[in-house]
Amino acid sequence: MDFFETIKKRNSVRQYSQKPIEENLLVKIIDCGRLAPTARNVQPWKFITVTDQKDLIWLGEIAPNGKFIKDAAAAIIVFCEDTKYYLEDGCAATENILLAAAALGLGACWVAGDKKDYSLEVCKYFGAPQNYKLVSMISLGYPQSEPAGQPKKALSEILHRGKL
DSSP states (O other), rough: HHHHHHHOOOOBBOOSSSSOOOHHHHHHHHHHHTSSSSGGGGEEEEEEEEEHHHHHHHHHOOOGGGGGGSSEEEEEEEEEEETTHHHHHHHHHHHHHHHHHHHHHOOEEEETTTTTTTTTHHHHHHTTTTTTEEEEEEEEEEBBSSOOOOOOOOHHHOOOOOOO
């Protein structure tokens, strides 16, 4: 898929078919995450792929806004070492992952992690070192149907020149 088409077509997908995701696609997606921009080239991230149904169900139960994770074929969890710009770096990696998934025809949805009540439990459950923070959890799967997407504001509403 063309880069600009990928950006325009990427949507949050919360309903997935039962088709499993091939391991080579998960690796390809993570590889895109690791290539994200990072302040001072610290690259503070660690990524975990989750495909075990038990773990996906647990994630869906612990995250109130991520109940759909239990029905996903996989999830990617983004942890970052607690550095000055961990959140910015982790969010850049998360966006790369979302775009890579869309380019490969997969549906995905970003579930917040940083500063959430469940973040420490997720860190402990997946064995993150104490100096790492949960940035995001991304559900992945083949979409159950073509994503409709949400309308976006017109460019003329948000583009300003020089000043707001």
